[in-house]
Amino acid sequence: MQIDLNADLGEGAGSDEELLKLVSSANIACGWHAGDASTMRQCVRWAIDNHVAIGAHPSFPDRANFGRSTMHLPPEEIVAGVLYQIGALAAIVKAEGGTLAHVKPHGALYNQAVKEPELAAAIVDAVRRFDPGLRFFGLAGSGMISAAERVGLKPVEEVFADRGYMPDGSLVPRSQPGALIEDEEQSLAQTLSLVRDHRVTAIDGSVVAVNAQSVCLHGDGAHALAFARRIRSTLEREGIAVMATA
Numbered sequence: 001m002q003i004d005l006n007a008d009l010g011e012g013a014g015s016d017e018e019l020l021k022l023v024s025s026a027n028i029a030c031g032w033h034a035g036d037a038s039t040m041r042q043c044v045r046w047a048i049d050n051h052v053a054i055g056a057h058p059s060f061p062d063r064a065n066f067g068r069s070t071m072h073l074p075p076e077e078i079v080a081g082v083l084y085q086i087g088a089l090a091a092i093v094k095a096e097g098g099t100l101a102h103v104k105p106h107g108a109l110y111n112q113a114v115k116e117p118e119l120a121a122a123i124v125d126a127v128r129r130f131d132p133g134l135r136f137f138g139l140a141g142s143g144m145i146s147a148a149e150r151v152g153l154k155p156v157e158e159v160f161a162d163r164g165y166m167p168d169g170s171l172v173p174r175s176q177p178g179a180l181i182e183d184e185e186q187s188l189a190q191t192l193s194l195v196r197d198h199r200v201t202a203i204d205g206s207v208v209a210v211n212a213q214s215v216c217l218h219g220d221g222a223h224a225l226a227f228a229r230r231i232r233s234t235l236e237r238e239g240i241a242v243m244a245t246a
Helices: 037-049 075-095 107-115 117-130 143-150 184-197 224-237
Strands: 002-009 025-029 053-057 100-103 135-139 154-160 199-201 207-209 214-217
Touching: 002 053, 002 224, 025 037, 025 100, 037 053, 037 075, 053 075, 075 100, 075 117, 107 117, 107 135, 107 143, 117 135, 117 143, 135 143, 143 154, 184 199, 184 214, 184 224, 214 224
Parallel strands: 002 025, 002 214, 025 053, 053 100, 100 135, 135 154, 154 214
Antiparallel strands: 199 207
8 A cells, every 4th residue: 555645845834854855745835825936946956855746836826824815816817827836836846857746736725626616627727738747636535636637637636634524525624623633643543544444534523435645744833844754654654655646
């Protein structure tokens, strides 16, 4: 058995270099919610050094609120913005001798696309227009995955170690209790259930079937690095290899 571990990087947390020794895929902020050209370039270099798959992590134009503000923009504006951000990172990746492997939306852009088909369609259209060979990371079982499949992209179904789940398989909104799992043992148990058993217990106690292909490790928490080490060692102890999706 194998699983991909991904982390959102280039967001100013200060642990990017060490996290890149633990994960198999990196989603690098493209400047609209966090990061800048120098940060992107450094993250790309570290990713290449550690043989980590490189992905773009585009967001809404919302640096003031870390890309977490709800926005309703015309589809063409979404397409243009996503293309702009992917292109910025891709230029750096090419100049450093690497390969751009995937795209994963960030924050509100990601969470709204789970519920809004028109938004999901605009995002995957931008990715397809840029490079139809790129993988697309989206919430497992959501409309993001089906939107990617409809335009011929290869989706990667993502799950979360430290986020609560709703009975429909979506994430508990950050504004509600249970959105974040603070207890590390609970997060580790949820990760194993997602990866090994392909299921997760929602906040109402129901069990939701989930196709886990990549586990997201948030890189911006105070204990992100230590927790990432625990997850990686736990998976390996269970005989689950950590590697990027092909």
